[in-house]
Structures are given as C-alpha cells and as structure tokens.
Amino acid sequence: MHELLTRVAEAEGSGAMTAYIKHHLVHWTLKVGDGAFWAIHLDSVFFKALLAALFLFVFIRVARRSTSGVPGKLQCAVEMIVEFVDGLVKETFHGKSKLIAPLAITIFCLVWLMNFMDMVPVDLIPGAWMKAHELAGHDPHHAYMRVVSTADLNTTLGMALCVFLLIQYTGIKHKGVGGFFKEFFTAPFGPAGAPANLLLRLIEEAVRPVSLSLRLFGNMYAGELIFILIAVMTLGASLASASFWALAPVQLIAGFAWTVFHILVITLQAFIFMMLTIVYLSMSAEHH
C-alpha cells in the first residue's frame, strides 16, 4: 500500500497531495486579536455547539415527556444509556453527587457525537464548504473546514480542564478547604514527607487533564488523518489512468475497514473519557 501511495504521489506530483492533506488539517479560524492565542476555531466551536444542541434537544425533550408508564422507543433508548451511565457512576462513586452522573452522560454522548463526525465522508462537508465559497466568489483554497471537533486539541483540553476544575471543586466540597489543602502535604507518605507529597500531588493533578485530552485528541486526529490518507489514494486520478483502477478497490476496502474499526474507536474513546472522569471525581471525593 505504501508503495502504491508513493507511486501515486509520483504520478500526481507530491505537491498536490501535500496541499490536499495540509488543507484538510487547517481550521476555519477567526482572528480576534494579536498573538497566537487570540483566535477561535469556528469549525470546532460550530460543530460542538451543533451536536450539543442536538443532544440537548433529544435528551431534554425525552426527559420532559418521560413517563413512568410504558415508555416510547426513543425514551427506551435514552433510558438505556442513562441506566448504563448511572450504573457505572453508582459502582464507582460512593458519595452523593447530583453533578457527576449528568456530567458523565454529557461527556459520553457529546464526545461520541463529535467523534462520530469522523464517519462522515472526509471530503463531504469540507468539499461543500469550498464549493459554497467558490459560488460566493471567494477563493476556495482558503475555505477551511474540519468537522471533527475532538480532533482539535482545544476542544479536548477545554473539556479536560473543565473536568480538572470539577475534580478540585469536588475535593473541596467533600473535604472542606482545610482538609483539601492538608491532603496536598500529608498524602500519600504522611506529614513527614510533605515536600514529596506536594510534588507528587502537583504532577498527578497536572497529568490528569493532559493525558485525558491528549488521548482523545490523538486517537481522533490519527483517525481523521487515516481517512484523509485513504481519500488521497485516488486524488486527482482520471478514469483513464491505470492507477485509478488499481487503487479504487483498495481505497474502497480500506475505507470500509477503517470506518468499521473506527466505530469501535470512537465509542471506546468516549467511554474512556467518561470513565476516567468518574474515577477522578470519585478519587477526589474520597479521603486518603
């Protein structure tokens, strides 16, 4: 496959391929000020907001109409996920918290939906976006669009930092301010090892959001990249060229196989993000 790719690259000129991949990896960005920080990835924000709205619409609608009698099919489906998440939370988190279960189901559904955008054919929405730009009289080469919000580190890190703050909040709430800060110096080695405790605690706290966000981001970014690479196989090929007829079946099979495998990945990643959040929150609520 690699050889084939190389051959295609040679045939088409690697410039076009590189440009295609690069174009796919640039966000639709809005500059709001000077400096690299003052920019907003409108595509990530838009798709996350859209999917969150979809999720909220369905979930809250079902919640408002929920009946304790015979449930409808949609209510059954929602209740299935709710009971699944509720069971996980009850198993893991022994304290009482009104926040943790709704937070967990939000993470699971929202992350899954954002991941699922990877299943949409990789050129469909960006292609349409470019076409729209062209029709509007703009340069389509500057029309950037990335549909998988979780393949943007900003999204995953933003969520992970939210979880991080909630971990601290839960810790303070369950142990009180004094107990919470005392634990920085006393666990796990006891008061004698206060500096080591503090260092260990700070590393632990810092690592959590980083690992949480990078795991999801890395998986989704890699997944998206592989879809792009599969799409590249027949990039710019004409029906007359032999390489098209050689690569088109390979592309079809590879695309299908990766999509099927990716269903597992997106679900697993959503589950891991949710599960780790529950575990972190329950750990912060427990006394050491």
Add this chain to the structure above:
Amino acid sequence: MNINLTLVIQGIAFFATAWLVMKFGWPHIIAAIEERQKKIAEGLAAAEEGKRALASASEKQDQVIREARGEAAGIRDRAEKEYAAIVDKAKGDAIAEGNRQKAIAVAEIETEAHRAREALSKQVAELAVKGAERLVRKEIDAAAHKQLLDDLIAEIAK
C-alpha cells in the same frame, strides 16, 4: 496544533451542556425510571400475593370438597342403615301379619270344622236313633234314653 481561545469557548460550552443536562434532563429521566421500577416491584409483589391467595384458596377448596365428601359418605351410610332397618321392619311386619292372618284362618277353619263335626255328630246321632228305632221296631222314649243317646253321641263325636 496551537492552543487558543477556542479552548475557553469549548470548555464553557461543555460545562453549559453538562449543567443543562443536570438541571433539565437527568432528574426527570431518573425519576421516571425509579418510579417505573417501583411500579414493577409492586406489580411483582401483587402477583406473588395473588399466587399465594390462589394457593390458599385452592387448599380451602380441597378441604371443603373433602368435608363434603365425608359428609356425603356419612349420609349414604345412614341412609343405607335406615333403608335396611325399614326393610327389616317391613319384613317383620309382613311375617307378623301373615302369621296373624294364618292364625285367623286356622281358627276359622277349626271353628268351621268343629261346627261341621257337631252338625255331623248330630246327624249321626239322629241316624243312630232312627237306626235303633228300626232295629227295635219300637219308638225309643227319647226322654227315657237320653243318657244313653248322649253317651253314644259323645262316642261318635270322638
């Protein structure tokens, strides 16, 4: 991969979503589920209760049938006994009546026979007197020979 303001926006959007779910979604659904679970539990308990009631009712039914059977058997026994008694009594009555009738008949027959014998002996006495008259050719004085005649009659009547 550059970190920028998107991070903050995505974080806030995520938190807002979770908050909305916590406020308007989750409690309703959990409440509905829990209420349904309670209903189902109650339904199952009621079913169990019903089963128990059915079992006790059928046991009671069995007992009633058993009792009724015992009573019926008792009634039958009594009836049979009574029947036998009636039959016996009727038999006895019939025999007694028969005997009585027979005794009456026998007595009647005897009376008849006695009367007939008396009549016969009277006739025999008369015949004997007539025969004796003819034998002695002379009229016997009935009054004079009454003793003799009576003896004779008694002898014949014997």
